[in-house]
Amino acid sequence: MNSSAETVLSIENVSVHFGGLIAIDGMTFDVRSGEIVGLIGPNGAGKTTAFNVITGFLRPTGGEVRYRGVPLNGLKPHEIAQLGLVRTFQRTSVFQERTVFQNVLTGLHRSGRSNLWDMLLRTRREKESERELVETAQDLLRFVGLEQRASEQAGVLPYGEQRLMGVALALAVKPSMLLLDEPVSGMNPAETARFVKLVEKIHHSGVTILLVEHDMPMVMEVCDRIVVLNYGRIIAEGTPSEIQNNPEVIRAYLGQGKKRA
Amino acid sequence: MSRFLPWLLVVLLASVPFWMTDYYVLHIMITTCIFIIAAMSLNLLLGYTGQLSLGHVAFFGIGAYTSALLSLGFQVNVFNVPFGVTPKPVWFAMLMAVIVAGFTGWAIGKLAFRVRGAYFVIVSISFAEVVRMVAVNWVELTQGPMALNNIPALTLGTGEFELSFLRKPSFYSLALAVAVISYIIIARIVNSRAGRAMNALRENESLAMSVGIDVTRYLVIATIVSAAMAGMAGALYTHYIRIVDPDVFLFIYTVTMVIMVITGGKGTLAGPIVGGVIFGFVPEALRAMAIKPEIQWIIYGVLMILIVYFLPRGIVPAIERFWAGQKPGDDEAARSVPGALQK
Numbered sequence: 377m378n379s380s381a382e383t384v385l386s387i388e389n390v391s392v393h394f395g396g397l398i399a400i401d402g403m404t405f406d407v408r409s410g411e412i413v414g415l416i417g418p419n420g421a422g423k424t425t426a427f428n429v430i431t432g433f434l435r436p437t438g439g440e441v442r443y444r445g446v447p448l449n450g451l452k453p454h455e456i457a458q459l460g461l462v463r464t465f466q467r468t469s470v471f472q473e474r475t476v477f478q479n480v481l482t483g484l485h486r487s488g489r490s491n492l493w494d495m496l497l498r499t500r501r502e503k504e505s506e507r508e509l510v511e512t513a514q515d516l517l518r519f520v521g522l523e524q525r526a527s528e529q530a531g532v533l534p535y536g537e538q539r540l541m542g543v544a545l546a547l548a549v550k551p552s553m554l555l556l557d558e559p560v561s562g563m564n565p566a567e568t569a570r571f572v573k574l575v576e577k578i579h580h581s582g583v584t585i586l587l588v589e590h591d592m593p594m595v596m597e598v599c600d601r602i603v604v605l606n607y608g609r610i611i612a613e614g615t616p617s618e619i620q621n622n623p624e625v626i627r628a629y630l631g632q633g634k635k636r637a
Numbered sequence: 638m639s640r641f642l643p644w645l646l647v648v649l650l651a652s653v654p655f656w657m658t659d660y661y662v663l664h665i666m667i668t669t670c671i672f673i674i675a676a677m678s679l680n681l682l683l684g685y686t687g688q689l690s691l692g693h694v695a696f697f698g699i700g701a702y703t704s705a706l707l708s709l710g711f712q713v714n715v716f717n718v719p720f721g722v723t724p725k726p727v728w729f730a731m732l733m734a735v736i737v738a739g740f741t742g743w744a745i746g747k748l749a750f751r752v753r754g755a756y757f758v759i760v761s762i763s764f765a766e767v768v769r770m771v772a773v774n775w776v777e778l779t780q781g782p783m784a785l786n787n788i789p790a791l792t793l794g795t796g797e798f799e800l801s802f803l804r805k806p807s808f809y810s811l812a813l814a815v816a817v818i819s820y821i822i823i824a825r826i827v828n829s830r831a832g833r834a835m836n837a838l839r840e841n842e843s844l845a846m847s848v849g850i851d852v853t854r855y856l857v858i859a860t861i862v863s864a865a866m867a868g869m870a871g872a873l874y875t876h877y878i879r880i881v882d883p884d885v886f887l888f889i890y891t892v893t894m895v896i897m898v899i900t901g902g903k904g905t906l907a908g909p910i911v912g913g914v915i916f917g918f919v920p921e922a923l924r925a926m927a928i929k930p931e932i933q934w935i936i937y938g939v940l941m942i943l944i945v946y947f948l949p950r951g952i953v954p955a956i957e958r959f960w961a962g963q964k965p966g967d968d969e970a971a972r973s974v975p976g977a978l979q980k
């Protein structure tokens with residue numbers, strides 16, 4: 377699918393060393409426009425580190441990342457987010473003390489049209505901008521199914537809903553590509569099923585997705601293509617069925633103990 | 638109803654000079670008001686962005702000295718090149734005080750926020766000490782410990798329409814007006830997109846960056862506004878007391894501002910006002926009761942510890958929670974988990 381589509385994210389020979397530890401070793405892969413690509417591998421394989429490099433939270437020791445032709449080297453995380461490349465975090469990340477609604481409003485930061493003078497003088501532009509943000513926030517909460525929770529404090533939501541909150545925050549940035557780091561870990565099967573639907577909805581709205589996940593049935597279900605990482609190196613790449621039957625992948629996972637797969 | 642309550646309070650406060658004949662009380666209200674402006678400015682940084690500016694008095698002092706020097710005029714030699722400024726109108730001197738303090742805030746922000754947190758504390762505290770040393774030692778400019786004297790009072794207009802802020806009742810009105818404007822500025826910032834960005838970077842910096850917020854930019858904006866406002870408080874102080882010496886840079890004043898913000902409730906609009914009123918009036922009340930200074934300090938300290946111990950988030954959040962708790966149908970979950978509302 378989409379094999380003719382243009383490459384949006386290209387990762388070229390990226391390495392990350394933490395002192396003596398090689399977390400990522402010469403990683404190279406592409407994601408094309410409109411794809412859902414899975415990035416899998418045992419714990420400690422370097423998946424989150426890869427996300428950190430792509431989104432500017434970590435400088436790679438070597439190599440280059442490009443998004444839509446723009447080299448990301450040296451860009452700050454907020455600048456990369458502004459390019460439309462937006463991530464979620466593996467550890468639940470919401471603005472705990474704010475309400476769900478305030479969280480989304482905060483995520484909509486870049487959509488605001490008012491400048492500091494507008495805010496100080498409460499100009500018409502400020503009021504209109506705020507009203508637009510409120511409407512967009514309501515739409516977004518409806519989109520992810522959190523509209524009933526709007527006035528609740530984000531930090532006291534059940535775990536699964538905090539994960540949804542994290543996705544809503546990322547969507548608020550209007551991403552053209554979304555990086556999801558283990559979004560369904562800790563969710564029950566019903567929640568996972570609902571989340572898969574949401575991912576498909578996001579995908580249909582035209583967002584390219586790179587998904588890190590341990591839930592293999594889910595990965596196999598939603599991904600067009602899968603990249604397998606082990607000890608910082610890519611050991612396989614292909615369609616879900618190719619990956620399922622790849623002896624090296626099976627060995628990597630079996631070698632790590634089956635429960636991790 | 639609660640929307641009009643603050644304005645009712647302002648009207649009440651504005652009426653004070655018309656019926657309060659005790660100039661000593663007016664004096665305390667003026668100094669408290671000036672301190673509250675400074676505490677509000679500190680709260681923008683400490684409460685909303687989470688940065689502890691332990692050199693905050695530097696901005697206050699820079700405002701005080703800038704306004705004093707410009708209104709008095711001065712003559713100095715910089716590397717044997719004479720440089721002089723003729724006396725400027727006081728309103729202009731005060732305006733420049735705000736600008737110079739704001740610019741200093743910008744420079745400190747740029748410098749310190751490359752490396753945040755503890756470094757900001759250290760940079761701000763060292764900066765205040767350096768500025769104090771300059772004030773002590775650059776005698777040609779500042780008169781050093783001899784102080785700048787005879788600083789003119791603010792007058793606006795001329796002739797028949799002259800408005801002088803020399804006497805206490807009129808100066809009180811000026812200080813109150815500045816405080817109200819400062820409050821509105823801060824309220825508008827924190828209730829806007831910029832305020833949400835500041836809250837975001839305080840609560841979870843990585844998450845803030847991931848949604849495209851330029852964290853450093855908002856830290857610098859907060860520092861500029863905060864410093865400019867503290868500078869305004871300093872300028873008010875200068876033209877009220879009409880004498881300024883290097884003691885305006887004393888660390889104890891920063892500590893007082895921090896105490897006001899923390900006891901009142903950092904990150905709340907009313908917090909610095911409540912804290913400012915308590916720690917502005919209590920020392921004076923104790924003095925009026927002719928209690929010995931050592932005992933005064935002990936009472937002051939015990940009061941502070943009691944507030945911080947029993948109301949760790951400050952008085953205003955405690956009152957807000959109390960009122961919220963009185964309302965039926967309140968969010969039970971949030972209250973049944975004691976830690977839920979704490980960080």
Ligand SMILES: Nc1ncnc2c1ncn2[C@@H]1O[C@H](COP(=O)(O)OP(=O)(O)O)[C@@H](O)[C@H]1O
Nearest residue numbers: 394397399417418419420421422423424425426
């Ligand atoms: N900031 C860091 N400093 C040192 N080592 C790190 C850091 N982040 C990750 N690592 C190490 O890099 C390796 C890859 O980690 P990570 O990317 O989190 O794995 P994954 O997300 O695939 O489970 C692990 O061995 C981890 O301990």
Ligand SMILES: [Mg+2]
Nearest residue numbers: 423424425466
């Ligand atoms: Mg990980």
